[in-house]
Amino acid sequence: MNANHQETPLLKAVGVSKSFGDVLGCQNVDLDLFPGEVLGIVGESGSGKSTLLRCLSGEHALQNGHVSYALRTGEIADVHAMAAAARRMLMRTDWAFVHQNPRDGLRMGVSAGGNVGERLMAIGDRHYGNIRSTAIDWLEKVEMSASRIDHMPETFSGGMQQRLQIARNLVTRPRLAFMDEPTGGLDVSVQARLLDLLRGLVADLDLACIIVTHDLAVARHLSHRLMVMRAGKVVEAGLTDQILDDPQHPYSQLLVSSILRA
Amino acid sequence: MTVLKINNVSKDFTLHAQDGTRLAVFDQLSLTLHASECVALSGPSGIGKSTLMRMIYGNFHCAHGEILIRHQDDWVDIATAHAHRILDIRRHTLGYVSQFLRVLPRVATMEIVTEPARAQGVTDVEAEKRARDLLNRLRVPERLWSLSPMTFSGGEQQRINLARCFAARYDVMLLDEPTASLDAENRATVIEIIAEARARGSAMIGIFHDQAARDALCTREINMSTYAERAA
Numbered sequence: 001m002n003a004n005h006q007e008t009p010l011l012k013a014v015g016v017s018k019s020f021g022d023v024l025g026c027q028n029v030d031l032d033l034f035p036g037e038v039l040g041i042v043g044e045s046g047s048g049k050s051t052l053l054r055c056l057s058g059e060h061a062l063q064n065g066h067v068s069y070a071l072r073t074g075e076i077a078d079v080h081a082m083a084a085a086a087r088r089m090l091m092r093t094d095w096a097f098v099h100q101n102p103r104d105g106l107r108m109g110v111s112a113g114g115n116v117g118e119r120l121m122a123i124g125d126r127h128y129g130n131i132r133s134t135a136i137d138w139l140e141k142v143e144m145s146a147s148r149i150d151h152m153p154e155t156f157s158g159g160m161q162q163r164l165q166i167a168r169n170l171v172t173r174p175r176l177a178f179m180d181e182p183t184g185g186l187d188v189s190v191q192a193r194l195l196d197l198l199r200g201l202v203a204d205l206d207l208a209c210i211i212v213t214h215d216l217a218v219a220r221h222l223s224h225r226l227m228v229m230r231a232g233k234v235v236e237a238g239l240t241d242q243i244l245d246d247p248q249h250p251y252s253q254l255l256v257s258s259i260l261r262a
Numbered sequence: 263m264t265v266l267k268i269n270n271v272s273k274d275f276t277l278h279a280q281d282g283t284r285l286a287v288f289d290q291l292s293l294t295l296h297a298s299e300c301v302a303l304s305g306p307s308g309i310g311k312s313t314l315m316r317m318i319y320g321n322f323h324c325a326h327g328e329i330l331i332r333h334q335d336d337w338v339d340i341a342t343a344h345a346h347r348i349l350d351i352r353r354h355t356l357g358y359v360s361q362f363l364r365v366l367p368r369v370a371t372m373e374i375v376t377e378p379a380r381a382q383g384v385t386d387v388e389a390e391k392r393a394r395d396l397l398n399r400l401r402v403p404e405r406l407w408s409l410s411p412m413t414f415s416g417g418e419q420q421r422i423n424l425a426r427c428f429a430a431r432y433d434v435m436l437l438d439e440p441t442a443s444l445d446a447e448n449r450a451t452v453i454e455i456i457a458e459a460r461a462r463g464s465a466m467i468g469i470f471h472d473q474a475a476r477d478a479l480c481t482r483e484i485n486m487s488t489y490a491e492r493a494a
Contacts, residue, residue: 034346192367199366221366225345239320239345246322250278257279 008070010035010176010208011056016065018055024232025051028065031227031237035175036206040223040240042213042255048232049212050180056210057097057178058087072175092122096169096207100181102161106153106168112139113149115168123172138167142197159190163197170201177202179211183218195221216259220244228252264332265433265465266295266318271327271341273313287313288489291327293467295434300456300466300479305486311469314486315436317341318467319358320348331356331434353381357432359440363423365412371397371422372407378430389429396425399451417443428455435459437468441475453478 009032018025026048033039041049054060056067058079067079072094079087091097099105106115116135125131136146142163153161162182169177182198183191199222202209213219219226220240227237228251236249247253273287287310295301303311316322317340318329324341331338333355338347352358357378366374375397376389384392397407400421406414411422420443427435440456441449453475460466460479470476476483 037346196366196368224349239348241321242323245316246275248276248323253278 007034008076009033010037010070011067011210012069013056013067014065016052016055016067017063018051018060019063019232024048025060026055026229027232029055029234031056033176033208033210035208037225038202038209038211038223040211040213040219040226041229042216042219042226043229044255045214047229049214049229051232052229053178053180053210053212057091057095058082069176089122092119093172094174094176096174096177096179098165098169098177098179098182100184102153102158102165105165106161108153111150111152112144112156112164115153115164116171119168119172134171135167138171139164141201142167143193157190159186159194162186162190162194166194166198166201170205170207173205175206175208177207177209179209181213181215182211183213183215191218198222216244216256228255263297264294265297266293266332266467267328267330267337268293268318269328269330271314271317271324271329273310273317273322273324273326288486291486291489293484295465295467297433297463297465298460299481300460300468302468302470302476302480302483303486304483305490309486309490311486312438315358315438315467315469318434319352319356319436321358353378355433357427357430357435359424359427359435359437361420361438361442363411363419363426365410365419367412368410370408371402371411374411375422375426375429378426382430384430392429393425396429396455397422399455400425400448401451417445417448420444421448424452424455428459431459431462432464435464435466437466437470439469439471441470441472449475 011033013029013031016029017027029052041052043049051060055062062080068076069079071077097105107118113132113135116138117131120131120134136149139146139149144160144163153164156164183194186194195218201207211222223240225238226240226243227234228243228249230251236243236247236252243252244256247256269292271291272289275285277283291314303314305311313322317324320340327341329340331340331351333351338351340348372393375393379389379392380386402418402421411419424440441452444452449472456479470480
């Protein structure tokens with residue numbers, strides 16, 4: 001991680017609020033994310049973690065607040081004021097979105113190689129041989145056999161589908177990844193492997209990440225900083241190990257003390 | 263040269279889930295540390311020795327007082343510094359030898375040992391050279407180096423932990439019982455390795471229940487009981 005407090009934040013959110021009718025999503029959230037930095041968002045189900053993630057990525061419109069992103073050109077873009085086409089382009093190139101359920105992030109009717117190659121074509125790569133060799137390279141990076149390149153995602157296990165989703169997202173070397181419970185539906189041995197893989201990729205690509213998880217071990221393993229959310233609000237934020245080892249807010253204390261030690 | 267200044271630091275824990283019970287640990291503790299010094303924290307178990315070290319590392323919250331560390335010619339207060347700054351300080355200036363290695367699944371011993379040095383900008387070749395030297399001196403058999411230490415014995419994990427921290431260079435090092443769970447030969451080696459780091463200028467604060475290690479290494483002792491009585 002090269003995160004440095006003097007740099008311009010890659011993503012900056014000020015006063016982000018969103019509710020669904022009477023149901024509160026998230027309220028008045030501020031955050032700065034720096035290049036190469038991994039921020040974990042933890043909290044119980046319904047605390048607004050995923051809503052916040054979708055507000056930050058521009059998928060949800062905001063009731064209040066502002067989210068800006070530093071483009072590769074150096075220009076600062078307002079994520080919610082961007083033209084739909086420009087935001088889609090960003091989503092396909094400079095950003096990654098890893099869903100808990102790989103079926104939400106993969107094209108199930110397209111082969112593994114096609115899933116990875118599609119994002120390369122979106123950034124203008126047209127050479128079939130290059131696309132295919134880059135796809136093979138990425139399948140190997142996520143520890144999948146190159147011989148599976150022409151197989152459909154349907155024929156893969158849940159863990160393999162999740163690794164394919166990650167390869168598809170990272171092939172364009174994005175600078176920012178949004179991850180919503182990336183290890184959520186996986187069994188423990190597969191989770192450990194995926195975590196290790198993610199940790200390596202994040203460091204190698206100098207990728208900034210916002211990871212929503214309810215699993216504090218995942219948060220400790222991957223994130224530099226942590227935000228604890230409850231009922232739509234951030235109740236505590238700071239250095240990951242400090243929040244997990246010496247939580248100050250009553251809710252963070254409850255969350256940390258509720259974990260069963262294996 | 264002064265490298266660490268702790269000014270009037272107090273610590274208590276508030277247990278919100280247990281009727282807001284407040285546990286006072288210590289009160290108004292001050293300490294100045296110079297390069298090449300080695301200060302032993304003494305006092306019985308539960309007196310707050312590890313708590314103080316964890317506060318210096320930024321792992322425990324510091325609500326009262328200042329913990330100033332000299333970081334790349336700047337003085338930074340750990341108690342109020344932003345998370346980014348603390349991570350940068352931990353990478354370059356402040357090392358912490360905990361009692362236990364936090365092992366990540368599937369990561370090889372050699373990678374674990376070289377990681378902090380590489381993060382300081384040391385080349386892969388030099389980091390590996392330092393790692394080999396320390397692992398050899400600490401009698402960790404070479405056939406284990408390519409394996410994850412997950413299943414190694416407690417003593418082996420502790421030696422890997424020591425090799426990892428001493429392969430990097432820090433101005434300030436926190437040592438939490440660095441010789442615990444080691445046999446006599448390895449204890450002597452660890453004392454040598456710590457003495458070498460001191461000779462290079464590293465300042466140390468440590469907990470040494472091992473009297474021989476304390477006598478061999480420490481220049482000064484702080485009795486934590488004095489501050490604990492005030493807090494109670």
